[in-house]
Amino acid sequence: MQRALTFVCLWLSVWTYVQAGGAPPHRQPDSPQPAHPPAMASDALADMPLWAYGITTLPQPGDTAEPQGWGRQFNPAIDHDEQLKPALHVAGSSRTYAPIDLRDWANAVDWFPDEHSPMPDVVQHGSAALGERRRACAFCHRVNGGGRPENAPVAGLPVEYFLRQLEDFRSGRRHSTDPRKPNVPTMIAIAQAISPAEALAAAEYYAKQSGAPRIRIIESDRAPPIQLHGNLFVATSNERTELLTDRIAELLDGDHEQFNDNPHVGYMAYVPRGSIERGRVLAAAGSPAQSCTACHGADLRGLALGPPLAGRSPSYLVRQLYDFKTGARDGSQAPLMKPIASRLSTEQMTDIAAYIASLP
Numbered sequence: 001m002q003r004a005l006t007f008v009c010l011w012l013s014v015w016t017y018v019q020a021g022g023a024p025p026h027r028q029p030d031s032p033q034p035a036h037p038p039a040m041a042s043d044a045l046a047d048m049p050l051w052a053y054g055i056t057t058l059p060q061p062g063d064t065a066e067p068q069g070w071g072r073q074f075n076p077a078i079d080h081d082e083q084l085k086p087a088l089h090v091a092g093s094s095r096t097y098a099p100i101d102l103r104d105w106a107n108a109v110d111w112f113p114d115e116h117s118p119m120p121d122v123v124q125h126g127s128a129a130l131g132e133r134r135r136a137c138a139f140c141h142r143v144n145g146g147g148r149p150e151n152a153p154v155a156g157l158p159v160e161y162f163l164r165q166l167e168d169f170r171s172g173r174r175h176s177t178d179p180r181k182p183n184v185p186t187m188i189a190i191a192q193a194i195s196p197a198e199a200l201a202a203a204e205y206y207a208k209q210s211g212a213p214r215i216r217i218i219e220s221d222r223a224p225p226i227q228l229h230g231n232l233f234v235a236t237s238n239e240r241t242e243l244l245t246d247r248i249a250e251l252l253d254g255d256h257e258q259f260n261d262n263p264h265v266g267y268m269a270y271v272p273r274g275s276i277e278r279g280r281v282l283a284a285a286g287s288p289a290q291s292c293t294a295c296h297g298a299d300l301r302g303l304a305l306g307p308p309l310a311g312r313s314p315s316y317l318v319r320q321l322y323d324f325k326t327g328a329r330d331g332s333q334a335p336l337m338k339p340i341a342s343r344l345s346t347e348q349m350t351d352i353a354a355y356i357a358s359l360p
């Protein structure tokens, strides 16, 4: 166990180092980050679900994000040549990658090319207009579109909804309630650079993906102790020793040591005891919010109006609900969601997300 945990920390330091935009010695300044409104006064955010943002303290006015990296991010803590050795495998794949391949923003690793339609260039390598600073959609949203709790599951989204989000990011109508969250300004910069043809290719590709495997939900009044690495949580032990009452603990559903961004490995979430049933009642009865099913479909798998919600990351769902409430998400269709999200308490958002994430 001790060894496994040490490795988890090492692996995570590598991953979060990349995701958080850690600066290797040779790194040059990134492209300017887009401007976004300052954080709201922290008393207005007293009910902010910090866990859903992968943070521990409230944002303050004037806070900004550290720019993220680009290109191949060598980790100075690990021997350079070791990072170039094609020594990584995952079960069932005949491909081999080197550790540096997992930290290459412009080339998403593709363990199982037969399991998806051909990846458009923008998904595998990023938007051409960004040149050497291009970032592959699949680097963050994964090849199968399952995403990670810190970004967004994009598999199965209707093309029209997907394109509208890119437009909202581009026009400054969608950002994050936490201005320090580094990947949202990156997403905004991507939306500003992407061509219409690339956007359509990415939307059509991800609309066809399944995002598999589905998230595993465990309802429990205790969860393992967890710790933040970048904006992602990891368990520091397998024992469920911590009380779980008012939050969700979303974690990788597998061994970090063997992960290697294997698309067959997904996420799991511990949700508070009773939250799924409370969330079901809230989503269906519509009180105090309007029934979610009215716009998102009886099974919450989406209608023309509202995007699919079922089985998506509960951290992501809560973050979006809160972003509608604060107005950080203020796109053309946000007025349909804002009054609903505004009437939900953070506890109710958590319950609804536990329920929705548990749906097939």
Ligand code: HEC
Pocket: 068, 122, 123, 126, 127, 135, 136, 137, 138, 139, 140, 141, 150, 151, 152, 153, 154, 157, 162, 163, 165, 166, 175, 176, 183, 184, 186, 187, 190, 194, 199, 202, 203, 319, 320
């Ligand atoms: C740095 C990692 C990163 C990269 C690379 C990236 N995204 Fe994103 N993406 C994000 C984050 C973060 C969000 C929003 C999360 C939030 O609001 O909490 C997001 C959200 C989205 C959404 C909205 C999903 C929804 O359900 O509303 C779309 C669509 C999207 N991205 C498309 C793309 C496309 C297309 C590319 C490639 C051209 C791309 N992204 C590359 C991080 C990334």
Ligand code: HEC
Pocket: 164, 282, 283, 289, 290, 291, 292, 293, 294, 295, 296, 305, 306, 307, 309, 317, 318, 320, 321, 329, 331, 332, 333, 334, 336, 337, 340, 352
């Ligand atoms: C009146 C119609 C309507 C109702 C009722 C409604 N929604 Fe929505 N919802 C929408 C629309 C439209 C969008 C897309 C907004 C946009 O494009 O920014 C959306 C987006 C969302 C998103 C963001 C999805 C993503 O991929 O980022 C979440 C989460 C969400 N709704 C949850 C809920 C929940 C939970 C309820 C019930 C409490 C609910 N909605 C009720 C219309 C509705």
